[in-house]
Amino acid sequence: MRMFDIIAHKRDGRALTDEEIDYFVEGYVNGDIPDYQASALCMAIYLRGMDPREVAHLTMAMAASGDMLDLSDLPGITVDKHSTGGVGDKTTLVIAPIVASCGVTMAKMSGRGLGHTGGTLDKLESIPGLSVTLGSHRFKEVVRECGCAVVGQSGNLVPADKKLYALRDVTATIGSVPLIASSVMSKKIAAGPQCILLDVKCGSGAFMKDEQSALELAEAMVSIGERAGRKTVALISDMDRPLGMHVGNALEVMEACDVLKGKAAEDVTEVCIELAANLLHMAGKGSLPACRELAREQIANGRAFAQLERMVAAQGGDAACLSDYARFPQPEVSREVFATQSGWVGSMDTEQVGVASLMLGAGREKIEDAIDPSAGIVLACKTGDRVEPGTLLATLYSSSEERLDQGERVLRGAYHIADEQPPAVPHFLARVSASGVEHMA
Numbered sequence: 479m480r481m482f483d484i485i486a487h488k489r490d491g492r493a494l495t496d497e498e499i500d501y502f503v504e505g506y507v508n509g510d511i512p513d514y515q516a517s518a519l520c521m522a523i524y525l526r527g528m529d530p531r532e533v534a535h536l537t538m539a540m541a542a543s544g545d546m547l548d549l550s551d552l553p554g555i556t557v558d559k560h561s562t563g564g565v566g567d568k569t570t571l572v573i574a575p576i577v578a579s580c581g582v583t584m585a586k587m588s589g590r591g592l593g594h595t596g597g598t599l600d601k602l603e604s605i606p607g608l609s610v611t612l613g614s615h616r617f618k619e620v621v622r623e624c625g626c627a628v629v630g631q632s633g634n635l636v637p638a639d640k641k642l643y644a645l646r647d648v649t650a651t652i653g654s655v656p657l658i659a660s661s662v663m664s665k666k667i668a669a670g671p672q673c674i675l676l677d678v679k680c681g682s683g684a685f686m687k688d689e690q691s692a693l694e695l696a697e698a699m700v701s702i703g704e705r706a707g708r709k710t711v712a713l714i715s716d717m718d719r720p721l722g723m724h725v726g727n728a729l730e731v732m733e734a735c736d737v738l739k740g741k742a743a744e745d746v747t748e749v750c751i752e753l754a755a756n757l758l759h760m761a762g763k764g765s766l767p768a769c770r771e772l773a774r775e776q777i778a779n780g781r782a783f784a785q786l787e788r789m790v791a792a793q794g795g796d797a798a799c800l801s802d803y804a805r806f807p808q809p810e811v812s813r814e815v816f817a818t819q820s821g822w823v824g825s826m827d828t829e830q831v832g833v834a835s836l837m838l839g840a841g842r843e844k845i846e847d848a849i850d851p852s853a854g855i856v857l858a859c860k861t862g863d864r865v866e867p868g869t870l871l872a873t874l875y876s877s878s879e880e881r882l883d884q885g886e887r888v889l890r891g892a893y894h895i896a897d898e899q900p901p902a903v904p905h906f907l908a909r910v911s912a913s914g915v916e917h918m919a
């Protein structure tokens with residue numbers, strides 16, 4: 479077999495055989511296939527696409543390129559949730575303790591933020607003392623004790639994706655549904671859960687800007703998960719506005735705690751309930767409406783919050799933070815940003831809200847940049863709210879006046895003030911499962 483022929487087959491629009499896909503993945507990971515041939519194949523896939531059998535096979539070959547976690551010795555049904563990335567998305571910190579408090583196990587490997595989107599590991603690390611590098615033995619111990627744990631990806635999980643993602647990043651081949659779907663699903667499958675819930679974000683703050691492309695990605699990922707023998711569901715959720723009111727690391731942990739205490743904004747609370755309910759439903763805890771009720775009860779009776787306290791303490795963190803927010807790292811400076819005209823917040827460029835938070839110090843532009851756990855934004859107004867000159871739009875937190883200036887400039891540009899109130903938008907647009915697409919809007 480020759481890599482030259484594999485590239486030519488895909489260039490000419492042919493489906494690759496399982497053997498050709500295996501040859502490529504193995505050869506690229508062990509260094510026999512050079513970057514220039516791998517990038518030519520990625521571009522051919524970008525332009526020609528792949529059928530469901532090819533994408534599923536590529537995913538499984540990538541998943542098998544490194545460690546495959548075995549969670550079968552953990553109690554209960556094991557579930558995982560993946561979000562395609564957004565602004566203000568702190569849902570993992572809420573739904574892991576909710577489902578754990580119902581006896582469903584979530585042994586989760588999360589990522590760091592890059593660019594305008596935040597990452598769960600950075601959020602968790604804003605809790606003093608908390609470690610996200612537990613080692614596989616301690617990771618499982620924490621999961622057994624608490625029903626959930628959240629750690630960073632182990633070193634040798636899907637090396638094929640590490641190499642391919644870096645290559646795609648510099649060869650204009652990131653935005654391809656088969657390549658994104660295989661990249662995401664290879665990591666989920668290698669992490670070992672029985673059920674996978676995908677939260678595919680759609681809108682100005684998301685990777686997928688419109689519903690059609692979000693649906694295409696969701697259907698591709700559900701098809702891969704089901705072919706791999708994992709129960710898989712995808713929800714398409716709105717990311718045309720930030721989720722909740724807090725953007726930033728410590729700030730998002732505080733808002734996650736507020737959700738678990740029943741006192742957070744309606745949007746973030748409802749999104750967390752729906753995600754948790756879908757996980758509970760997949761794990762056999764009842765019908766979707768019954769699971770929504772169950773998730774609400776675990777918040778109301780305090781069990782989910784207690785579960786988060788246990789998990790944080792078991793990972794070495796100061797659990798007292800979760801009730802006394804003054805124990806989190808504190809920002810050096812803050813600034814209130816006020817509206818200058820009257821009207822309605824007609825829309826928000828959510829990606830720019832994420833960029834403003836990054837400029838305040840909450841994110842990183844390069845993987846090695848340090849982040850400021852205390853930096854970020856507390857929004858006072860979002861899309862649909864009425865504003866007058868002097869209405870508080872947001873409060874910014876950072877380490878210097880210069881950063882506040884940069885953050886304020888970008889955040890102001892993210893608000894579009896209109897003469898009329900925009901129509902309300904549902905939190906979820908569609909649910910994709912093995913039985914097909916159910917439109918929710």
Ligand code: URA
Binds near residue numbers: 643661
């Ligand atoms: N996230 C991933 O993990 N992979 C992609 O290709 C895109 C987003």
